[in-house]
Amino acid sequence: MPDTLLCPRNLAFELYEVLDAEALTQRPRFAEHSRETFDAALGTARSIAEKYFAPHNRKADEHEPRYVDGRAELIEEVKPAVDAFLQAGFLNANRDFDVGGMQLPSLVSQACFAHFQAANAGTTAYPFLTMGAANLIETFGSDDQKRLFLQPMIEGRYFGTMALTEPHAGSSLADIRTRAEPAGDGTYRLKGNKIFISGGDHELSENIVHMVLAKLPDAPPGVKGISLFIVPKYRVNQDASLGPRNDVVLAGLFHKMGWRGTTSAALNFGDQGQCVGYLVGQPHQGLACMFQMMNEARIGVGMGAVMLGYAGYLYSLEYARQRPQGRTPDNKDPHSPAVPIIAHSDVKRMLLAQKAYVEGAFDLGLYAARLFDDTHTAPDTTARTQAQQLLDLLTPVVKSWPSAYCLKANELAIQILGGHGYTREYPVEQYYRDNRLNPIHEGTEGIQSLDLLGRKLAQGGGAGLKLLVRSMAGTCERASHHPNLDALRQPLEQLVNRLQGVTLALLGDLAQGKVAGALANSALYLKAFGHCVIGWRWLEQAIHAEVGLLNGNERDFYLGKLQAARYFLTWELPPCHNDLALLQARDDTCLSMQEGWF
């Protein structure tokens, strides 16, 4: 059977050649692990994904959750899949052994999780959101909150959500209107409406723990007045038993273009004035807390986008190998047999572009997970701090680049299948529809570009940027020892050099208060910056491919890596010079466009 979720050889390349997962086993936290235990976890993830998640991916799309008597009804295949996931321990893959976790590095748990994301984006969202909410309570919650809410989440009995968006405010969280009044007993009464709440209702778990952003009566205006609350679907008694329904009402479901397996809910909090909530962390500090969850979620969203792209790539690759059609242009003999379409140069182009996008983004996602491990377990504090700085800087790219380019990969997968790809008889059109959500949720592309250019670059005096540039220079230096890589390295060096200049100039503008002009073309900046990052990761992969070739094994695999690196670095990277030229010139085509001119 061909691989349909991800390519195990490529996964091994990433883990054990590029990112050196085995080195992590030298650290105390992972000392009981080894390549064997990593591979065992990966094998389990793969088989559960194949057995429980993949089979109902299409059915969940065709039978989206239904609103019945105030509840969301899912197809029956979702629960056994989620249960198998819980049973195998993936919800607590990173938690300590002594609370029942697997104590895996994030690098490995993300790789495990990737299998579920590839198999079924819709069903995977339920545990994904639960993990994020649990981590949030673990970091910021009180002991009581941990006992009453976190513990049953760890046990897989309660699920979680994040409830941020409101109908009138969208991305502008400063303007949320949901209110939380102190009830006098340490709890709060919430009142407001939230929309697009993924996993906002279902009956997969005994209870649902909504992590809700709301404002206290004395809240200062804007984002500095946002607080974070736990609002359970069912109230929880002090002895941890379930109480009555809380005043949280499922107002309706959204009907999406794709990703239909996940309920997207409109929730009304406190229509009856009886919505009990619990403040998490300090008053007015809710956004900072939520950002922990969002940053994790953004890496997860990026990986989700990668895996939809990856699944489409592998499907179209297999199709291209099997499907005979036409002849190469230098063969005019109509009696000759048709060739598999993979023999056509333009089909190879579409496969190579997909490979470059999905394997480049896959590498970046796992690299980010590796950095996350370093933030907790690197041998010294400096290394931990630096990992955090670099991860903070890269987060908008990890989220947005796969969302844009792995969607493009899905578009190409459809194209390779032609008319068939456009029908619902094949899976690629669903991947495309599912993936179209990723540039929108957890912060749109526009939000990510402002986060990068307007916030992350200057953070810590530009520490993250310096680290990134140093890492890129290190890769280029190592690449320079392989003459075969000169033609791949040079376009990257040229672009990164120019990017540095443009970055300093834009940061200078920002420092001088020229905010509107400096941020006007943030989308161009995000694109060029993201391409540099992915180009760097491809050069890194290319170095390891050269090493692999020198060792003399698996020529085909490594030659494919080199060809994809060449594609990305020479076809996709150089056009970014125009983006940088526009940024350099502070081009105001968009900024100066007037509403009345449209």
Place this chain on the structure above:
Amino acid sequence: MPDTLLCPRNLAFELYEVLDAEALTQRPRFAEHSRETFDAALGTARSIAEKYFAPHNRKADEHEPRYVDGRAELIEEVKPAVDAFLQAGFLNANRDFDVGGMQLPSLVSQACFAHFQAANAGTTAYPFLTMGAANLIETFGSDDQKRLFLQPMIEGRYFGTMALTEPHAGSSLADIRTRAEPAGDGTYRLKGNKIFISGGDHELSENIVHMVLAKLPDAPPGVKGISLFIVPKYRVNQDASLGPRNDVVLAGLFHKMGWRGTTSAALNFGDQGQCVGYLVGQPHQGLACMFQMMNEARIGVGMGAVMLGYAGYLYSLEYARQRPQGRTPDNKDPHSPAVPIIAHSDVKRMLLAQKAYVEGAFDLGLYAARLFDDTHTAPDTTARTQAQQLLDLLTPVVKSWPSAYCLKANELAIQILGGHGYTREYPVEQYYRDNRLNPIHEGTEGIQSLDLLGRKLAQGGGAGLKLLVRSMAGTCERASHHPNLDALRQPLEQLVNRLQGVTLALLGDLAQGKVAGALANSALYLKAFGHCVIGWRWLEQAIHAEVGLLNGNERDFYLGKLQAARYFLTWELPPCHNDLALLQARDDTCLSMQEGWF
């Protein structure tokens, strides 16, 4: 009410400023027409599209045709819409007055038709395919065929299809297996299977006339052995009355990602050996005949792609004007009211890109229609021949460019609406799904790129290319009289110069038989060539905008045109230099990629 189909001011700009539709009324064929009669036809098209087509666009998507007892069942709103279209005479918009036609120029009839394409792509396909099939019989059919099949099509009683694709052959028509045996009485018996037949079954008309490609027993191999047949769903007696069902069976329906309103059928011809067909034109000349229909269809597909993009653009524009959210980055006061999102530079970018794509492609589609008029009605033979040469060259671009970039426009429209855009409560996600078909049907992007580079460029000794280059040079020369346009003209001149050099080099390779290498990167060529063409059309629009400004009216409209031209020519055009550099270097990244390396 905001415009949702297309912008009437922009249509008037195209017809009466850029493309000088009124000049056509100087020609004998259109002498009875005037701007008033043109506008009356356009107004009728608009009101029928708004009244009968737009209202069931979503319903047709939600209730796709169902296979019931061997027939395709459509929702009931389709027939009244198609009937209103027929009644108003749009099926015969170009035909002579004396056969009941409107004798309109193609320029105007395409503009009329564009309203239906914007309102409802699915329902519009039925008359669209009928028009193509009717034109085919008109050109190549015998008198008897015209009497028995064309006449009832003109009357709107019979509908038409084109049946080319077979399950095993896809784009490779050389390999079709459908056979046609002479029955001895001048008719044929067909046997074979066709798939993806749009409008392949329905009950909108008394009969369906399938234009079928098949091979005669003595057919030479390959495309030179393909013949064209009329195969009616119901046989037709010599007195033009309907006979019994022909042996054409609806084997099933395809379930598509979008464009669901149009049945996509699998048809079995001759399962019982009783499928009667009639040879159209000469034996083995079927592909040449079919190309007439396909060339018309390709322009129609291009315009269809434009109109889906256009509808999405207008919707997202209106949304961006109405939706308050956030503040511009230079305003940090959380007490200030939220601004409409159109005030955000990144939203302006997404609107400007859409405007550049859809109005650029709209101009090109109408320009092609104007050329089509010239092929029939230009004052002298030379002008007619030249119009045909230029139109032939441009056809792959007219088909493929909007299919790629107006789909991109739809992607941006969703992004502007954010989470809402991803739901089926808003129309933009359907436009995106519908438009994804256009890069596939009527010749994929890959087929168009080979048609351009491998066939059209060299046709007639490169006559079309010379005409195009001359037209572009003429536009640049006129633009040079407007100093304001220097920054727009220069990037086009630079790219076109380089394109010419690359083109000659590639044609040289082809002439020397280096076919595989020369065609390996045909996709890059199509993209760069297409961008030059659209860039040229934008410069042409910019000149007319400058003239409009000099006349002192409607500053906003013309300034918007200039800004969109600036966006396209300075943001989108320069990156094509990398494509041309790769072509110049005969880059073999794709060609040399091996199947085993993936």
